[in-house]
Amino acid sequence: MRVPNTLAPPLTAALTIALIFGTGSTATASDDGITVNGEGREVSVASADVSIQLPGALTDTPVETSSIPPGLYRGEGDPLLSTAVSGSTVTSFATQDGVQTLIQIPDASSPSEYRFPLDLPEGGEAALSSDGAVMILDANGDPVSGFREPWAIDAEGNGVPTSFRVEGQELVQIVEFTASTVFPVLADPDLGVEWWGHWVRLTKGETRAAAKIIANNQGPAVLAGVACGALPGPAALGCGAAVALAYFKFVDPVNRASSAGKCVAINYPWTALSTPQIGWVGISVTIVNCTR
Incomplete structure (x- = not known):
C-alpha cells in the first residue's frame, strides 16, 4: 500500500557559520547542523542527510551576492566555502533550511557544466523530478531533502536557461x-x-499499469485510480486532483520508468486537497528506484 508522507519540516533557526579559508581548514556548527570541511571542499547538512562537494580549488574570494534579486538569493551570513574552477567561482551560503551554492561564471570561455559530488543517505538516491528539481531519497525511497528547481541569470538580471x-x-x-x-x-x-504536500510512490506493477493506461489513452481518471486508489479519503482526493491537473506531466516519466524497470513518485501540494483549481504548478513526477 502506498503511504503519503508529510515531508521534512523547515529548520527554525538561521544557519550561520564563520570559516577560516585555507587548505585543510574545517569549521563546524553542530547546533545548526552544518559542517564545513575545507580540505574536502565539502559542506554537510545534517537535517538534509546530504553533503555537497564543491568543484575546483579553495579560494578566499567568494561570489558577490549584492546584485542577486532577493527572491533568488536565500543565503544568510558569511560564506561557508568558496572554490575556483576554470575561472568561475563557486560559493556556499547557509540558508534557513540548508545550503545554497552560487556559481559565478565570468565569460563565454568558462565551463557550461558544473559537477557536484554528493554524499547521500546510505542506500538512498538522487532523483530528477519533472519540474527540474532533484529529490534526495532515503533507503526506503522516501524524500528527506532535495535541490530546488535551478535558476541562472545574466548581469542584467535576465534568465539564462539552466537545468x-x-x-x-x-x-x-x-x-x-x-x-x-x-x-x-x-x-x-x-x-x-x-x-510541501504529499509524496506518493507507485510500485513497479502500478507503474507498468500506469504506462499501459497512458498507451491506451484511457485518460486521467483511470490513471488516478491506479495512482491514488489505495490512499485514505482526503489524500486520495488530493492525489486524484493532482493527476487530473497534471496528466501530461506523467506521460514521459511514467513511460521511461516502466521501460527501465523503475517506478514513479508524485509530489503534490497540500492545497490540492481543498483547491483543485491550483493548476499543475507545483506538481512533480519523479523516476525512482522501486522498493517493491
Whole structure:
C-alpha cells in the first residue's frame, strides 16, 4: 500500500557559520547542523542527510551576492566555502533550511557544466523530478531533502536557461549561456529540507499499469485510480486532483520508468486537497528506484 508522507519540516533557526579559508581548514556548527570541511571542499547538512562537494580549488574570494534579486538569493551570513574552477567561482551560503551554492561564471570561455559530488543517505538516491528539481531519497525511497528547481541569470538580471542532471551520486548543473550573454552569469544549486504536500510512490506493477493506461489513452481518471486508489479519503482526493491537473506531466516519466524497470513518485501540494483549481504548478513526477 502506498503511504503519503508529510515531508521534512523547515529548520527554525538561521544557519550561520564563520570559516577560516585555507587548505585543510574545517569549521563546524553542530547546533545548526552544518559542517564545513575545507580540505574536502565539502559542506554537510545534517537535517538534509546530504553533503555537497564543491568543484575546483579553495579560494578566499567568494561570489558577490549584492546584485542577486532577493527572491533568488536565500543565503544568510558569511560564506561557508568558496572554490575556483576554470575561472568561475563557486560559493556556499547557509540558508534557513540548508545550503545554497552560487556559481559565478565570468565569460563565454568558462565551463557550461558544473559537477557536484554528493554524499547521500546510505542506500538512498538522487532523483530528477519533472519540474527540474532533484529529490534526495532515503533507503526506503522516501524524500528527506532535495535541490530546488535551478535558476541562472545574466548581469542584467535576465534568465539564462539552466537545468540539473543526475549521474549516479553527482549533481550536474548545466548553464546554457552563449557568446552574446551579458556576463557574469550567476546560477545555483539550492539544497534544503522545506518541502510541501504529499509524496506518493507507485510500485513497479502500478507503474507498468500506469504506462499501459497512458498507451491506451484511457485518460486521467483511470490513471488516478491506479495512482491514488489505495490512499485514505482526503489524500486520495488530493492525489486524484493532482493527476487530473497534471496528466501530461506523467506521460514521459511514467513511460521511461516502466521501460527501465523503475517506478514513479508524485509530489503534490497540500492545497490540492481543498483547491483543485491550483493548476499543475507545483506538481512533480519523479523516476525512482522501486522498493517493491
